[in-house]
Amino acid sequence: MRQAGRYMADYRALRQRYTLLDICRTPDLAVAVTMQPVDVIEVDAAILFSDLLVPFTPMGLDFDFIKGEGPAIARPVRTAGDVDRLKSFEPREALPYVFETIRLLRRELVDLVPLIGFGGAPFTLAAYAIEGGPSTTYARTKAFMYAQPAAWHRLCDRFAAMMVDYLTAQVEAGVQALQIFDSWAGALGRADYREFAHPHTSRIFTELGKLGVPLVHFGVGTAAILSDLADAGGDVIGVDWRLPLDEAWSIVGMDRAIQGNLDPTLLLGPRQRLLTAADDVLRRAGGRPGHIFNLGHGILPNTPLELVQELAKQVHRFNL
Numbered sequence: 001m002r003q004a005g006r007y008m009a010d011y012r013a014l015r016q017r018y019t020l021l022d023i024c025r026t027p028d029l030a031v032a033v034t035m036q037p038v039d040v041i042e043v044d045a046a047i048l049f050s051d052l053l054v055p056f057t058p059m060g061l062d063f064d065f066i067k068g069e070g071p072a073i074a075r076p077v078r079t080a081g082d083v084d085r086l087k088s089f090e091p092r093e094a095l096p097y098v099f100e101t102i103r104l105l106r107r108e109l110v111d112l113v114p115l116i117g118f119g120g121a122p123f124t125l126a127a128y129a130i131e132g133g134p135s136t137t138y139a140r141t142k143a144f145m146y147a148q149p150a151a152w153h154r155l156c157d158r159f160a161a162m163m164v165d166y167l168t169a170q171v172e173a174g175v176q177a178l179q180i181f182d183s184w185a186g187a188l189g190r191a192d193y194r195e196f197a198h199p200h201t202s203r204i205f206t207e208l209g210k211l212g213v214p215l216v217h218f219g220v221g222t223a224a225i226l227s228d229l230a231d232a233g234g235d236v237i238g239v240d241w242r243l244p245l246d247e248a249w250s251i252v253g254m255d256r257a258i259q260g261n262l263d264p265t266l267l268l269g270p271r272q273r274l275l276t277a278a279d280d281v282l283r284r285a286g287g288r289p290g291h292i293f294n295l296g297h298g299i300l301p302n303t304p305l306e307l308v309q310e311l312a313k314q315v316h317r318f319n320l
């Protein structure tokens, strides 16, 4: 979850010379950036360097990253006609650099840590496609869902089918686990999640379940819909910091693993508050098997690297 990125000086140095998309599309650069945190932080896994929106381009949704604003899609999806114009693609032909990066990384990571691949859940991908960029209300997305439900479900079907192909190809290339980001699912109330997101997400998990790698299902602000989100699938459910970990785990069910859930803002300091909060997460996990310590969302750009390093050490040292 933004394990690599702007909080690292080595990454910022590379970004002086290359755009984010250049890095994603150049295997040697994507490998180098994936390895940056692995080399200096005691992490237990590497996450492929790419972006959630990389598969948008071959679907006919051109986009770029605008400095300080985030992603911007050139011609967002606004009508049923726009949905029908989206292209299908063969991931190995359209996005060869992603799979080449994975193959190179597996060689590089041998005997170090496993490699996690990732993709987006249909709701979050559809929200980007419709909004055209970040949003706080997801008003256009919800208006589209309510007013044009048939077109909405066609759009999500397209994203679900694409994700199954794309993530299958990631596993074939060598990733050892997959994380599905439904980052913005928390914008939905329970009934809407059930009607508009759950059917598409659960289809992805049913299909990907056949691949035999662990699947992590993550969303932000999901406290109100957590049991529904867990019901849609995932061997591991990723949660943010809004619920204490033990409460979240009892909602998810003890038969599943859980990932989380330190507030990434704590990494800005002070140090003692950070370390106490990390211990609290671990105490709530109670030493039960099936807890992956992680942040509740992505690391912030102005995070001091030293605190990230210290956090990882503290987690490894922890004894109940």
Ligand code: CP3
Pocket: 001, 002, 003, 004, 005, 006, 015, 020, 047, 048, 049, 050, 051, 052, 053, 065, 068, 069, 070, 071, 118, 134, 181, 183, 298
């Ligand atoms: O190291 C890693 O974690 C792997 C790389 C990774 C990136 N994006 C690189 C990136 C991963 C796993 C993602 C996933 C992603 N991308 C998500 C899902 C995770 C989440 O945060 O909920 C989403 C929603 C996106 C879309 C996206 N990409 C946004 C909204 C932004 C702008 C954010 C910002 O702070 O500017 C990006 C840009 C992006 N993707 C960066 C990185 C490291 C920022 C760095 C840069 O501009 O160079």
